[in-house]
Amino acid sequence: MIEIIDLTKKYGKFTALDSLNLTIEKGTVFGFVGQNGAGKSTTFSILATLLSPTSGTAYINGHNISKEPKTVRSQIGYMPDFFGVYDQLKAVEYLDFYGASYGISQSERSKLIPQLLELVNLTQKQDSYVDVLSRGMKQRLCLARSLIHDPEVLILDEPASGLDPRARVEMREILKELKNMGKTILISSHILPELAEMCDSIGIIDQGRLVAEGSVNEIQQRLRGEKLIIAKLYRELDRAVNFFEDQPLVSQLAKRDDGESLQFMFKGSVEEQVQMLKNALLHDIPIVSFSEIETNLEDVFMEITKGVELS
Amino acid sequence: MRNLLLNPVLNKEFKLRFRSFKGFLGLAFYLLALSILIIGFIYLDTRNSPMGLFRPDQSRSMFMMLSFIQMGLILFITPGLTAGVISGEREKQTLNILLTTNQSSTSIILGKLISSVSFLLLMIVASMPIYSIVFLFGGISPGQVVTILGYYIFTIFAFGSIGIFFSTLIRRTIIAMISTYGVTLFLTAGTAFLYAISMSVNQMGMATNNPVPYFFAMLNPMMNLLGFLEPDAFRELSSQSGVGIDFPLWAAYLISYTIIFLVMLMISIRKLRPNMKVRSKE
Numbered sequence: 001m002i003e004i005i006d007l008t009k010k011y012g013k014f015t016a017l018d019s020l021n022l023t024i025e026k027g028t029v030f031g032f033v034g035q036n037g038a039g040k041s042t043t044f045s046i047l048a049t050l051l052s053p054t055s056g057t058a059y060i061n062g063h064n065i066s067k068e069p070k071t072v073r074s075q076i077g078y079m080p081d082f083f084g085v086y087d088q089l090k091a092v093e094y095l096d097f098y099g100a101s102y103g104i105s106q107s108e109r110s111k112l113i114p115q116l117l118e119l120v121n122l123t124q125k126q127d128s129y130v131d132v133l134s135r136g137m138k139q140r141l142c143l144a145r146s147l148i149h150d151p152e153v154l155i156l157d158e159p160a161s162g163l164d165p166r167a168r169v170e171m172r173e174i175l176k177e178l179k180n181m182g183k184t185i186l187i188s189s190h191i192l193p194e195l196a197e198m199c200d201s202i203g204i205i206d207q208g209r210l211v212a213e214g215s216v217n218e219i220q221q222r223l224r225g226e227k228l229i230i231a232k233l234y235r236e237l238d239r240a241v242n243f244f245e246d247q248p249l250v251s252q253l254a255k256r257d258d259g260e261s262l263q264f265m266f267k268g269s270v271e272e273q274v275q276m277l278k279n280a281l282l283h284d285i286p287i288v289s290f291s292e293i294e295t296n297l298e299d300v301f302m303e304i305t306k307g308v309e310l311s
Numbered sequence: 312m313r314n315l316l317l318n319p320v321l322n323k324e325f326k327l328r329f330r331s332f333k334g335f336l337g338l339a340f341y342l343l344a345l346s347i348l349i350i351g352f353i354y355l356d357t358r359n360s361p362m363g364l365f366r367p368d369q370s371r372s373m374f375m376m377l378s379f380i381q382m383g384l385i386l387f388i389t390p391g392l393t394a395g396v397i398s399g400e401r402e403k404q405t406l407n408i409l410l411t412t413n414q415s416s417t418s419i420i421l422g423k424l425i426s427s428v429s430f431l432l433l434m435i436v437a438s439m440p441i442y443s444i445v446f447l448f449g450g451i452s453p454g455q456v457v458t459i460l461g462y463y464i465f466t467i468f469a470f471g472s473i474g475i476f477f478s479t480l481i482r483r484t485i486i487a488m489i490s491t492y493g494v495t496l497f498l499t500a501g502t503a504f505l506y507a508i509s510m511s512v513n514q515m516g517m518a519t520n521n522p523v524p525y526f527f528a529m530l531n532p533m534m535n536l537l538g539f540l541e542p543d544a545f546r547e548l549s550s551q552s553g554v555g556i557d558f559p560l561w562a563a564y565l566i567s568y569t570i571i572f573l574v575m576l577m578i579s580i581r582k583l584r585p586n587m588k589v590r591s592k593e
Contacts, residue, residue: 048411052585066587070413078411084404088327100319101412145408 001026002047002153002186006056009042009208016042018208019056024186024201026061026152029179031195032188034205040188041081043205044157047186048078060153074102077146079139081157081188085130091117091141092126095148102149109148116144120174136167143174154178156187160194172198211252226251227273228293232261234286243285247276319414320422328430341434345441348380349373367450374445375540378459381435382466382536386499388431389467390491393474395484396423397583402484416583420475420576428471435463455539462539462561466532469568470495472575479579502531525556529563 002024009017017039024030034040045051047058049069057064063071085094092113099109117123120140125133133141139159146154159175160168175198178185189195195202196216204212233240237255240262244250249268256263266273277290328334352373360366397420400406409419439460445451474491481487506527513521528534537544538560 045407048407049587050407050410050585052587069584069587073411074413076411078408080404080407082404083408086323086327086403086405088330089323093323093326097319097323098408098412100322101409101414103413142408149413 001059001061001184002030003059004043004047004056005058007043007046007053007058008055009039009046009051010054015208017046017053020205020208020210022203022210022213024184026184027182028200029175029185029187029198031199031202032186032205033190033195033202034188035190038190038205039208040205041157042208044078044080044155044186044188047072047155048076048080049073074149075151075153077149077151077154079142079146079154079156079159081161083142085133085138085141087129087131089130090127091122091130091133094130094141095145098145099148104149112148116147119147119177120144121170134167136163136170139163139167139171140174143171147178152184154183154185154187156185158188158190160189168194211254226265226267228263229266229273229290230256230261230263230293231280231290232288234260234288236286237262240280240285240287243280243283249276318418318422318425320409320419321426324422324426325429328426334430338430338434338437342437342441345377345438349377349441349444352376367448369450370445370448371450374442374451374455377442378536378540379533381438381463382533385431385435385463385467386470386495386532389428389470390474390488390495392427392431393424393471394478394488394491396427396475397478397579398481398484398487399478401482410584416580420479420579420583424468424471424475424576427474428467431467432464435460435467458539459536462536465565465568469572470498470532472572472579475579476575479582498530499533502527503534506531506534522556525560525563528560529567532564535561535564 002022004020004022007017007020008015020039020043022030032040032043042051046053047060047065049065049072053066057066059065060072061075063075065072086097089097095113095116096109099112100106104112114123114126117126120143122137122140122144125137130138130141139162143156143159146156156175160171163171172194175185175187179198187195187199199216201213201215203210231240231244237260241253241255244253244262244264249266249272250264251267253262253264255261266276268276277287280287356369356373397406400409439456442456445456446453473494474487477487477490477494478484481490506524509521509524509527513524528538
């Protein structure tokens with residue numbers, strides 16, 4: 001189980017991660033979606049005890065990352081988005097080195113390594129030097145490495161990035177197998193449909209803030225029941241923000257990057273939508289346009305990640 | 312000690328370092344060069360000698376020459392071997408994965424230090440039989456050879472720790488390398504230059520019982536080597552110059568570099584992984 005509480009990371013004035021709160025139950029696969037630079041890798045680095053948070057904390061299986069980093073390290077298998085390999089090491093030796101680094105005995109390692117290589121379909125490549133393996137093979141080998149100490153929690157940062165379609169399918173199959181083994185998996189991608197297929201829940205992160213979270217079904221239902229609305233305003237953006245914030249059917253209100261429009265999710269009937277627009281005009285909110293966006297899963301991600309959530 | 316022998320980083324580095332044939336070829340060339348130097352020295356000396364003899368005092372001179380060459384080699388190579396070990400892993404993007412394993416920071420740093428200087432140690436140890444040629448002609452005792460070997464090993468680890476320190480603190484290898492060479496240059500040429508200046512101040516009678524030259528000499532590995540090889544000459548020079556400290560220079564060297572070694576390693580160990588404790592500023 002992973003519990004993240006008010007996790008914040010700042011670099012000077014730049015906030016990479018802003019009060020992230022998240023709970024991932026044991027045995028679930030949680031997909032973390034966001035654009036490049038949204039804060040996914042920062043979150044993963046903090047959870048992997050590679051980066052200290054500015055404030056807030058997180059627990060891995062009840063162990064605090066700040067107070068018990070050593071215990072946390074033994075409970076997680078971490079795969080970074082970019083990683084290198086040692087030249088002149090064979091695939092077997094690569095896994096053997098990391099097995100030894102986790103304190104696994106030689107006899108156990110010699111039993112474990114063939115099983116792991118089989119899991120990631122690299123048995124044939126066991127005596128190949130790691131630096132000559134293809135990118136997909138290196139990714140799979142790195143996944144095998146992250147499993148060598150049988151961790152309960154896997155933190156996988158964009159494991160399928162840069163892979164060709166076949167390698168992506170292979171990676172997805174391996175992850176399904178790991179899910180069946182009862183691992184808690186936190187996985188990131190900037191491609192939402194890719195994660196939707198294999199995740200129980202997903203969270204969408206943008207500019208360091210979690211802007212949407214829930215099970216894949218919940219989010220899909222929400223999409224069907226909710227509309228993404230964009231309101232363009234003529235000045236007085238803040239007054240409009242205050243107005244829409246008070247509307248009970250409005251959620252995920254955000255200012256858009258253009259600085260003159262707002263976006264929000266509206267959960268209500270057409271009549272209620274008309275009534276809200278009437279009320280806005282009665283309150284002298286200078287609305288230039290008020291439009292509903294047709295959405296699919298990818299569109300929602302694109303639209304949500306354009307703005308910064310205010311509520 | 313058992314933990315050190317079972318150190319996975321050390322084992323892996325040994326495997327990588329000694330796997331390639333190039334390393335052994337380099338070692339063979341080094342030993343060949345050293346042999347040619349010795350044979351050349353003996354040849355020239357016997358040729359220029361009226362009796363065609365190689366006397367014990369000449370054997371001693373040859374030993375001193377070899378010792379200084381080896382020390383120069385150590386001071387030149389050690390920064391290059393150590394200043395990239397951590398920053399290099401960072402640049403190759405292998406450090407993050409290593410840091411998420413159960414290996415302690417101490418184990419990683421010690422494994423890296425020992426493995427990075429292991430080839431140099433091998434070179435030094437492998438050259439010992441060639442060194443032993445001096446025993447054929449006298450002038451040097453086996454004890455002196457062993458002392459010099461110990462002194463080399465100590466110096467390698469002391470200067471290696473400086474390389475590890477910069478490699479851990481500085482993200483880029485090239486900067487870490489420049490910083491390590493800079494410090495090494497100061498501790499060798501810099502301290503010798505400052506020693507010469509402060510000695511001349513003493514000899515001009517501008518200061519009496521001024522211990523400053525002693526402190527510079529204490530930090531200089533070449534001067535300490537000279538102190539080992541010619542203790543009487545060095546002692547006389549110090550007494551004439553009004554340094555006013557009778558504590559053995561080699562002991563001061565051992566103490567000061569042990570402190571440097573420990574401090575460098577402790578900082579490296581502490582800084583290898585981030586301090587996960589939240590520093591509340593708000």
